[in-house]
Structures are given as structure tokens and as C-alpha cells.
Amino acid sequence: MERPAPAAWQVDETGSGAAIYELAQQLYPICRSITGNGVRDTLRLLARCIPLETHEVATGTQVFDWTVPREWNIRDAYIKDPNGRRVVDFRQSNLHVVGYSTPVRTTLSLEELKKHIFTLPNQPDLIPYRTSYYAEFWGFCMAHNHLLELADGEYEVMIDSSLTDGSLTYGEFLHRGETEDEVLLSAHVCHPSLANDNCSGLALLTHFAETLAHRQTRYSYRFLFAPGTIGSITWLARNESMVDRIKHGLVVSCVGDGGGPTYKKSRRGDAQIDRAMTHVLRHASPKGSILDFSPYGYDERQYCSPGFDLPVGLFQRSQFGMFPEYHTSADNLDFIRPEHLEASYQMLAAAIDIIENNCSHINVNPKCEPQLGRRGLYTAIGGDKDAPAKSMAMLWVLNLSDGKHKLLDIAEQAGIPFAMIREAAELLSENGLLSRANFRP
């Protein structure tokens, strides 16, 4: 059965950037970790936009080589100087407390205290982001210059946290398409007040899911919002039997800054998502970087472990670890901008356009060119500043529509954006010059 060609994704949706930024703003203040109420509060915010399903997995559950850890919650924390002033205050920035810090209430000398304090001597005005999930520890993070100002004396430290049996929380939303074949879109939900890493990814995917919910698609789309590493491992352990449905996927993080864009390929290296993202980035920006897979990064580490080897890549603007704001208090709401979120959204949409529409056609007049002028196909595009490119797109589609080339193959060989090639194929099909072939090769 012929399915009507889906509309292009690269529509002019003015305001996507603003809407994504607004959601990121709401997510930013929450103190998230790999478990706890911060994650639940975050998922509740996302659930206002999309019908998110929330899962709780009990502490102690075995997930492959790992065990779901105890649940961590924190209410308050501070360091008081000898005069009783809160010189470090969790209420001012949740980065001040090392993630998963055990509760503590004690008084100790500055020298002793320093064993529990992390700073960035090379970025002395920024607070670092640190965690200690699997080794029991308590600690604080603060600006190096701030630490230097502290006088000797006895300091009172207090961390009102709890580390107890509970559960790990993640959220999932499945948009059902025509088939059960799935596209996995995954963002980590475990970082506290870091705007780019990953309020940006959570907000962008949520907005994308919201738009998608109103469309008919070929694939089903699974959105996963889970804590990094242990969250994706948990999800994979609980969904092992259905991962074969995942035909394409992206991990999305750090998509709000003005760097990049960066795409890190899946372990397979030549998966369709790899080719689609490479194509999109090549046409989106001369600054784009395409990186080969490496086993260090975000949750693609788990999706691309050898026992799964899923076709899942990583989409970012600046590459993680390569921008100075990374994992510091400078990764704040000034660091991400609506226009960058908008551009990232368009790139994601363009890649999905390829995934959805990458089929092959058969030229029904394969011997010599058909006479396009007689059918008004040259004049159809006259006056259009893209007319020469659109004519070339038609000639390329006709020349390569031999059943061996899909539209992405044609776009790559022609050096023309996929959307223009797809539109040329639609125009030629409407004029009876192409017949649709199967999506599958």
C-alpha cells in the first residue's frame, strides 16, 4: 500500500528554539543524580509535554554486571566558617555538593576540610561538578579563588542527604508508527544544574517528541530519559528481548551551545544513522565534525557494547570534554541559546527525514532522458533561485533510480541536500516518471 510521502521535517517552525530553551530553563534548577527525587521532578516536568511512562527499579536489582545502587536524596548542605557564616551553600548551587555524598555533620579544621573539597585551579572562578556513586564519600565543590579566601579555623560542615534502599527512575515514551521498527532517542537525566549537559538534550528531545506525536510516521519512536550508564544498562537489561527492533538511534546531549555540530558514529560505523547524520552535518555547517566511534562518552557506550552493537550514534554541538564550560558552573543558562537549540532541532529533524523517507524508485523511462521540458518540469521551477539545483536534483534522481540507489545514495553522490532530492523524486513521481520501489533494499 502506498503511503503518502511524509512532509519534510525541515519546516520553518519559528519558536522551536524558544520553546526548547524555556523547558531547559525549568529543568535547570533541579538537583538531579542517578537516582532520587530530582530525577522524578525532572520527568514530571517532561510529562507535562508528552505522555511519559515512568519506571522505578528497586535498589539491589541485578542488571548485567551491575547492581542498581541505593537511592540518594539531599535536602540541604553547607560549610559554615568560624564566624558561623554559610561560605558554601547547597541552596545557591547544587554543584557545591559531590553527588552521592553520604550525610555528615561535623566540625573540622580548614586543613582537614580541604581533603573533602574539589576546585579547579586553572578555572579559579568556577565550581566543578563531581560525583562518587560507587565509593562512599562526602565532599564539596567550590571556586578555587573562593577557597583561597577562607581563613584558618574550625569549620562546621553539614550534608543533609540520605542513601537508602529505594529505586532508580527512568522515563519512556513510545510514539507508534506504521511498523514496530524503532528509532531510539536517548538523553541522560542524571546531571544537576548543568544547562548544556543535559537540560538541552532533555528539552530538545521532549519538544521533538511533542511534534512527532501529531504525525504519522513509518517508524515507531522510543524516547528514553534515564540516568547515564546505570540507567541505560538497566533499560537494556529489562528490554533485552526487544532491542532487535531498534533500527536507528541517537544519544542526544550538549545540544544548546554554539559549537560543533559533532556526530560520533555508532560502533558499526556505516549504519544508516551514521550516513544520515554525516550527510546532515556536511550540509549544515562547515564546522561540523564526524568522529569515529570510541568506547568513551555517553550511553552509546552501552548501546554499542559488543553484545548489543546497536546502530546508535551520539549527537552534540561542542564535543563533551572539549569545551571549557564542561562539567563546571559555567555550563549555565547563558551558555545555551535558543538559536543553537533551534539549529540542533533542525539537524535532528533532517536526519529523521532521511530515516523516514530513504527509499528507492524506478525510472520508468530508463533509456535516455525523458523529455522534461514537454512536461513543464523545467518551467515548473523557473524563477526559483534554487531552480538550477532543483533541475540537477531531477537529473540525478532519474539517472540513479535504477533500483540500486536509495534517495540518500543519490543525495550523497550528487552533493545535494537530501530534502531537495526527496522533493525532486516526489515531483517526478507525480508526473509518472518514477515508480516507488521498496524501502528495503
Place this chain on the structure above:
Amino acid sequence: MERPAPAAWQVDETGSGAAIYELAQQLYPICRSITGNGVRDTLRLLARCIPLETHEVATGTQVFDWTVPREWNIRDAYIKDPNGRRVVDFRQSNLHVVGYSTPVRTTLSLEELKKHIFTLPNQPDLIPYRTSYYAEFWGFCMAHNHLLELADGEYEVMIDSSLTDGSLTYGEFLHRGETEDEVLLSAHVCHPSLANDNCSGLALLTHFAETLAHRQTRYSYRFLFAPGTIGSITWLARNESMVDRIKHGLVVSCVGDGGGPTYKKSRRGDAQIDRAMTHVLRHASPKGSILDFSPYGYDERQYCSPGFDLPVGLFQRSQFGMFPEYHTSADNLDFIRPEHLEASYQMLAAAIDIIENNCSHINVNPKCEPQLGRRGLYTAIGGDKDAPAKSMAMLWVLNLSDGKHKLLDIAEQAGIPFAMIREAAELLSENGLLSRANFRP
């Protein structure tokens, strides 16, 4: 049966350039189009050199998706200014009339007239070349500066043309070789007074055919002189059952200027003609460009349509559309030079040398090197300034003559011109060190 190795094509034929240029000079003044007496006059000139067979295909004949158009002929045309002076005169340049202009005889204001006039504001002293084959229209082309000089007033325009049922004309010459496998060499015959595009190609191929007629060749060579697009489509439609014989081919146009050389690959991209031309251009000039196939250009568009997919590339000096003289009155007899035609001829000949002689041999002493010195093969080439290169050529031929490498493979791997590799193989064969293997892999 052993066939004697054909002599190298790259012989020093002083005067080829001059002879080709002289023929191009004779072709230049004729007003050609895709049909009509200009084409017939052109073919008659070529037939003085080679036994050309001329074909006439009636107007209205269906050729794939196209129909052979009415025949166009023109005798005279002019624009007279209010004072009765011929300010635009077909007799001075046949570019002045838009190709396939319908007959007209009227008087109209300058403003009305301008709707029928084409100029090049950015090249204000040149007359453009324009046609309107499939939309009924009449028009003139002139220098932009010339147009600016025209005063307001009533202008008399006259085009004494006819557009009537008749026929499309093309010429063909088949040089029979030892086999029925064919090399197709094709040049378009439809442009009026444009020296490079394509008096140069017509003259060069005719001269090449003339030389070839006196030689024994492995392949048969088919020379086709037909109008662009509709001519090659017509030929393919009438010869559909025999195109499988075509093993290699070249479209030849714009081979008289000093740019390039340029080779555009066949749709296959790795056909033997693609490798041969790439090899020839690499050794001929550091300025050479090898372009991937694209579905825009000359008649390779038809030969390489997906239903035929013939191994036919395009050989040019400057690439069409990329030199400022292209499709203007500056593409005249000063723009092409005998020395460039000579060089183009040598490149074509070098490619045919490869096509004719690309066989593999078997080293009869494959274990360790044979002792060349004992056979005088080192001293045989002493005193020769190419001696080190010739020694290397012998070592390469010996090392790779294992039945898996043809001479072009060896030339490519060695980075040595094919002719020198072929000569080394001949010398080694004469000394009993190689036995000839099959031409086919």
C-alpha cells in the same frame, strides 16, 4: 593466434594539429542546428576525409520519450534600424539568430523588439548563443554594448527561416577491427559558429578516424557525428539491439583550447576507459582534472542513462560552461590553436593505445629475478636518458606479470606511463622472458 603488437599511437605525427585546425576552419562558418542543411554541409566536409555514411530520420519519428522535430533551415535574417541600416545581420554571424527561430517579417518599436533580444550584460562585447528547439519563438542575439547604441524608433525585423517536416541527419563511420567489439567516439554536430564547441571535436575525431583507417586494430571503431541530445537519442533508439558491442567510448567536445585537460568519468566510474583516461591525463599534465560522472553535460547523458549505462566518458580541455568564451562569439577560430588540438589528439591516441594493448603476460622465470645483464637488457638501454625509467619498467613488468595484472595495472602501480610499460613488455617478450596471456582477464 598471436597478433603483432600494434605500434604505439603516440607517434610523432607533426602536422596533426595543423591538419585538424584546418578542418575546423572549414567547418566554422557553417550555420548548424539540430536539423537542416547546415548539418548536411558539415557531414559532406567530413566525408571528404573519411567514408562517412549519412542517415536521415523523418520528422515525427518516435525515439524513446522524444519525437524527431521539424527540420529548420535559414537563409537570411536581419534587424534594420529606423534608417534602414542592417544593425544586426545574420550574414555577419550566424549566432545573431536564436536557433530554431520561426520566420518573421515585421516592424516594431525598440521596446517591443527587446523582448526578442538576448545579450550578455557581463560580457557586453560578445554575442551569446541561444536556441529554442521545442518552444516556438523567434529572437536575435547581440552584443550588449551594441544594443545600448540603438536609438528609439521603429525597427524592421526579418528572419527568412523555415520549420517544416523533413528529417534529422547524422553521420557514422565504422572502422572494422579484428573483433566486433566496438569503441564509440561521438561528437555533437549541432552548434553553429562555435570553434571549440564543437568544430574542434568534429575535426579531431575525423582526423583520428582518417589515421585509424590505415591501421589494423583489435577493436572496431564507430565514429558518430550527430546533433546533441536528440541525435544521440535517435541513434540509440535505432541501434538499441547492438549497443552491447560498445566496450569503451568517449564523447569529444571543446578540445581545441589551452585549458584542462578534463575527463568526466562514465556513470560506471571504474570502466576501463575511465582508468585509461585517468592514467593519460595524470601523465599528460599537472593541470588535468578527473571529474566524477554527473548527469549534466553532453551526449554522455544519454549513453549513461540507466537503461544503457554504457562505458562512455567525456573528454574536453576546459570543462564546458567553465570558460568565459563558452557559448559566445568569443569561441572563435582564435580561441582554438593547432598545438592544443595536437595535444588533445595525442591524449586520445594514448588512451586508445591502452584500450588496444592492455593485456597481461606471464613471467616465465617467476622465481627470483631473471639475470637481465646477461641478456644485455641493461646495456640495451644504456646511454638513453630514459634508461633508469626503462629499467624500472622492466622490473615492474617482471614482478607483476603473474597473470593477475594487465599492463595498465602495472603502469598505474609503477607510476610509469603505459607506453613505456608496454615497450618494456615487448622487449622482455622478444627476449623470451614473458609469454603473452589473454587480453581478457
Place this chain on the structure above:
Amino acid sequence: MERPAPAAWQVDETGSGAAIYELAQQLYPICRSITGNGVRDTLRLLARCIPLETHEVATGTQVFDWTVPREWNIRDAYIKDPNGRRVVDFRQSNLHVVGYSTPVRTTLSLEELKKHIFTLPNQPDLIPYRTSYYAEFWGFCMAHNHLLELADGEYEVMIDSSLTDGSLTYGEFLHRGETEDEVLLSAHVCHPSLANDNCSGLALLTHFAETLAHRQTRYSYRFLFAPGTIGSITWLARNESMVDRIKHGLVVSCVGDGGGPTYKKSRRGDAQIDRAMTHVLRHASPKGSILDFSPYGYDERQYCSPGFDLPVGLFQRSQFGMFPEYHTSADNLDFIRPEHLEASYQMLAAAIDIIENNCSHINVNPKCEPQLGRRGLYTAIGGDKDAPAKSMAMLWVLNLSDGKHKLLDIAEQAGIPFAMIREAAELLSENGLLSRANFRP
């Protein structure tokens, strides 16, 4: 049966360079040629270090297309000027006599004498190295400036050499490993006082053999010290039936200067030794060059002739013929340095480390990453400046240990030196995270 992983070859063996240099110093004064007592003296020196087996092959023996030549020996040679002074003296440099010069004792004018003298006008203070193995001739080599100083007059020339039936001599040492599969390491033994070409190669391979003799290895190692061209041809002719055992090989020459390093690939181009040496050079130096095979060079010409096509490459520092000292008296003991010999030794050892240890493993927890922290594998390497690289090495080994990737594949994909990847695999194996797969694919 599990074999314990061999220790790394890249151990810190301070003094290897000094020991190799000392042996090269001893070899340097000997007047070697393709036959004769110089070769025997050389092999006797090597036999002090390793249990070398010496072979004598009689003059006239047919070896493939060649014949073992007469044996050449020389005792003294000089040119005396009109005053009876030895102006050219073999005792000062054995380069003064053209190799294989026939005996002569005569007096002749300077002009006549010059027909027998070779100089280097562009390097006027250096004595060239020349031979005439297969054409009977006598001659001298001297510095061009020295020649210019000679006054007219009668000169007495004397070469006390002999060219008689005798034998060709080569030496061989086989270190037996666990299997009969062999690694061939070959150095030419035929050049007189040229330190880099090839006292360096002879000394380096001898020292390597000495070290190897004390180790248990997977492969057997065959060391061959034979005259260039005729020696390797003779060896191949006498060992034709066993060459299939040779799985990897290197010709080693000119490894004592500070240039390069240079590796010329085997004819196969993608043999394991080609990949191993490419990997080693890439990590050893930014100045490294990897050259494709060509049929000109050292004994790889014979090993890689099409009838054998053995996986044998050429390892050098500066490429032969490309350094100004090549084949002149400037290739002396000042031109080679212990530190360069040491570095060359380490590169050879690193390549052998790859050849010996390039196996694949199976990740026993292939679904998601195993929890390395729980096993102390992150802290195991804490404080180590290479810790981040070692962690990455572990992640790469885990990710690619799917039975399809060997350690060299992993090292190449990771861009991490093989030894670090091998060590990571050993650490993971010790922790039960990997099981060893077969060496063979």
C-alpha cells in the same frame, strides 16, 4: 594448550645500542664482497654471538636463472705515482678497489689510468663504492679532489686479487619456537667498509638473535646473512620446498643512521608484517615513512618475486639511495650512532611483539560494560601518568573483543600502541573479563 603470554619485547635493555655499535665497529674494517674470505671473516665474528651455521655453495652452481660466480679474494692494491709513492692504497680503504676487480700489474699514463678510475665530482672529498661482478674489469675509486692533484706521468697500478673457482658463503641461524612457522630476518653481507650499509643491519640482527635465543617464542626465527641478490637467490633455490613456512619477514639494512624510519611494504601490501611495521613506525616517530612495494631495493626483490611472493618487507632508517653518504666513504662509523641502533632495535622488537602476540579474545560480559571500578581496575592504574590511556585501552579491548578483532586491529582502531593494548588485554584476562581466542582468525 594455553601458552603464557610472552613478556613485552620493548623492555628497557639499556646497552643494546652500545652492544650493537661495538659489533658494527668490529665488522667495519673487513673487505667483504659477494664471495670470498671477507664474507667468511664476517660470519666468524657473528658466530661468536650466535650459533651460526655456515654454508658454502660451489662456483658454477645453477640457482634459478643465475649461476654462482667465481670466488673473489683480494690481498693488496695500489696506484703509485711517478715518484713511487702509493697515492691510492687499498690498505687505507677497501673502497679504493672496484669490487671483483681482476688482477692487474702494469704501468700506464694518467690519461689511460683515468679510464679505470671512478670519482664523485659532486661530492669531491668522498670515495665512491663500485663493483663489477658480472663484467670482467679492474678499477679504482678515489676522491675527486685527490684525482685532480695527480700530475701527469706514468703510474704503476697493482691489484693483487684472484677470481677463481671456489664458493659462495652464507650464514644461517634458526631459533626454534613452538611452531615450525617461521619469521625470516635477512641482512646482506656483501658490502665492504660501509657502516650503515650494512654493518648496522648485520650487528642489529645478530644482537636480536642473541636476545631471542634465551626466549620461548611462538614462531621459529630464521636469521639469514647472505650476499645481496645472488645470496638470497641461492638460498631460495636451495630452500624452495620450505619457503611456505615463512609467515612474516624483514630485510634489514641501513638501520644505524638518524633518518627515517622507513618501511617498504611487501609485494602483498597488506601482510601482517606490513600492518605491524606501519603501526610501529606510526607510533615511533612523526618522521616515519611507509612506502609501497617497488621491485627495486635489497633482497626483498627476490623474496617478493612473483613465484615466491613472500610476506617480507624492508626496514631501514634513511631510505637507501636517498642519503648523501649512501655508497660512499662517508658511510663510516661516525655516520651510525648507538642511540639510533637502539631505537631501530626497539622498533624491530615492537614489530615482533605484535607478530608473536596478535591474538583475539572474547569479552565474557559482552552486554553493556562490565563494572571495572568494582574490580579495582580503574584504581589499579591510578597515579600512573598513563592511567587515562590505559583506561581507554581497557575500554577498547572490551568493546572490540568480539572474536572478530585481533589485538592489532584494536590497537589500530584505538590509535593506541600495541603494547598498551596487549597489557590491557592481559589485565582484563587476569580479572576473568576476557577469554583467549585462537591466534588464527
